[in-house]
Amino acid sequence: MSIPNLDRRTLLRGAVAGGGLLGLQGLTPAWAQTVSPGLRSDLPTLTGPNIDLTVGHSPFTVGGRTGHAFTVNGLLPAPLLRMREGQNVRLSVTNTLDEDTSIHWHGLLLPFQMDGVPGISFPGIRPRETFVYEFPIKQSGTYWYHSHSGMQEAMGHFGPIVIDPAGVDPVAYDREHVLVLSDWSFLHPHQILDKLKKSPGYFNRQRTTVAGLLDGSDRMSLSERRMWGAMRMDPRDILDVSGATYTYLVNGHGPQENWTGLFRPGERVRLRIINASAMSIFNVRIPGLAMTVVQADGENVRPVEVDEFQISVAETYDVIVRPTEDRAYTIVSEAIDSSGMGRATLAPRPGMTAEVPPLRRTPNLTMADMGMGGMNHAAMGHGAMDHASMGHGDMAGMDHSAHAASDPMPMDHSGMNMRDPSKAPANMAVGVGVDAIAMAPANRLAERPQGLQDVDHRVLVYADLRALTPNRDTRPPSRSLEIHLTGNMERFMWGFDGRKFSELVEPIRFELNERVRVTLVNDTMMAHPIHLHGHFFELVNGHDGHQPLKHTVNVAPGSKVTFDLTADAPGDWAFHCHLLMHMHAGMFNVVTVRPLEGAAS
CATH class of the missing domain: 2.60.40.420 (Cupredoxins -  blue copper proteins)
Incomplete structure (x- = not known):
């Protein structure tokens, strides 16, 4: 992904017009943010109360291939919006597309006219028009935003939101990273949907086989296979769209690109994890590192320590980790059908990596x-x-x-x-x-x-x-x-x-x-x-x-x-x-x- 036809001066002018900037992060596309520049956010960030956003087209490159994306301010994921509880915010959204667009503020409590669902709460944003969302911030926590028009969300039109509390945050931490999990296909989502309507199992490459029955790898008896056949059902129809077409991203990075967040040993690191994917549910773990869940969907919960949790589409979880060793850790977001995984790294220094576990067996x-x-x-x-x-x-x-x-x-x-x-x-x-x-x-x-019934560690x-x-x-x-x-x-x-x-x-x-x-x-x-x-x-x-x-x-x-x-x-x-x-x-x-x-x- 790149930002075409923009020089440094244009970028600076646009960043100032679009809201406050944390450092110079907003000058760099999301894919280039390979390590954390500071103790706060590690994504290009805009702060309230006045923020300008522009929806447009951008090329997006992952795994050596380039495709077409819908982006906000030229970024995938879109810029992190950082606001504070009690603010009145004004978000001006300009549509440079040749089709209508919209932004829904997922999980935010606001007047329904500002909710951003075309045909329900407002007409949508027509090409070359600007719509201004204005509402008070009544809450704090981790949220996100995305298009509610067509299938633009599946092509990159999504981004994270962090709202800091007006008072003292009950969650103590030294550093934070926002992790936006998503799925990406070089097939247009309308093509994917068309294939599913013609053959719902089109993307399932992990079906049971005769060989699997004979060698026991399918973990099913003959009578069970007959039962599933009689019902015309597939016992491995877990996700409609799988790693057969999807690349699983973390902050816009594919597994080989290995997005990396930094820490100092002994720090309490807050990971704000958002599932912004179109069709993928993930099982998240950090081998060798326990996670304490402190927030679900932006709301504080009593801390519970786990080793793995499942995050469905559109959910958010905040966890605290405290790495004490001077080594790297792999953050795994594995699709629940085990057809692929997203991968990122926590490390004390740039360039470090940790072992990436193999995919688990298909449930x-x-x-x-x-x-x-x-x-x-x-x-x-x-x-x-x-x-x-x-x-x-x-x-x-x-x-x-x-x-x-x-x-x-x-x-x-x-x-x-x-x-x-x-x-x-x-x-x-x-x-x-x-x-x-x-x-x-x-x-x-x-x-x-699903997929975690038999693991030998603590599961949320x-x-x-x-x-x-x-x-x-x-x-x-x-x-x-x-x-x-x-x-x-x-x-x-x-x-x-x-x-x-x-x-x-x-x-x-x-x-x-x-x-x-x-x-x-x-x-x-x-x-x-x-x-x-x-x-x-x-x-x-x-x-x-x-x-x-x-x-x-x-x-x-x-x-x-x-x-x-x-x-x-x-x-x-x-x-x-x-x-x-x-x-x-x-x-x-x-x-x-x-x-x-x-x-x-």
Whole structure:
């Protein structure tokens, strides 16, 4: 990637006009920031309260190949925006493209007219026009921003946000690094989506084989293979788009380019980790270095020490690491289907590297992923349950059932993937867009996530997250709402309650300040990171009074997730799966909160 036709003087003038500059970082494209220049940010950074951003085209080079990207101020990822809680910010966004664009401020609490979703909260930004976003900063933490127009997000239109607290930060640290994880393909995202619609398994190069059955490497018995075949399902359909086409980036760097952040031994280093990818869920670890999770989705949580965590699309996690040795450490962000990884390095000095671990074996889907995790398999002759995947949080009263993939399966599952209207809830449209209804979806918040069930170290689970401060709204929910995540995997159709957004579905309605308990039921065998704009919700994970606040939650295959929502933001808000192509294929709706008293005009 380069910034064409700009000399040093033009860059300096643009940087001053675009907001405060931290050092001279803004003069260098993101790909050239190979080491940290100081104790604060290590990405080109703009500070509030007045920031100018320009959306345009740029070439982007990774792994020796050059492609076409959508960028902000010529950078991939876009500049880090650094603001402070209590500020009023003014962000002027100029569109130099030949198509409409937009910016959504992911996780920020703001008037709905400033949320940046074309057709929902504003018309979009037309070519060669400027739109000014103005809103107060009501929070602190790690967030990000991205386009909500077309598939520009998949082509580089995203960047990080750090909001410093108005008072003392409860997290103590000596140095920080922002790590933006993403996926990049030289195939245009519309080409990728077209291939998925024609053949959903197009990018799956890790399917089970006859050789794998014979030598045992597939880790499946013949009866299990027959079961999957009868159901016309692929036990390794983990991610729709894989490392077969994606290069996994860290701050715009491919694995061979090895982005490096510096530290001094003994420092407390804060890593602000953002999953800005289009379609990739990552398992993150730093071999030889424990991580203490201190923040999830920008909200502080009670510290919990782990060795690895899964970060779904659009989530953020802040962790503290304290390297004491004078050596390098590899930061691994491995795709959950083990088809590839992003790689970066923490080191005391530039040029140092550490061993890069090999990719792990491809995981297999299980009975729980089919939506049978809540069934009594022992009574059905399926053997003992596998409890090795338990988390180490407070799990009292939760259903932790899981099923070992190697258990014998004497039942006839041949029709299990067929729609059964008698099992569908009354509000579900059971048509071609629904190829399965989970028989017994379970709460899996205390289970280790996909690909991490068998690792021999500590893994973060949602049940470990506990809000640092008490929840503000102590009212019990006044009603309950159940929303089903549905799809037809063979046709790459996705929706809520069996309907695509294009079918003119009714919005999800809440009264202003209403307290509602919402349960998301995943009837599919794919994970879905579900994001609600303009709000935080309390994840019901067993920590009453200290339920963690989230704006995005990953709903595991065949599972259900419950959250408590106080609908305190009037307006119309997007609600969708953050797998970009699932959203474009229909898993999108509008949450409308009325009346509008108190909304900005």
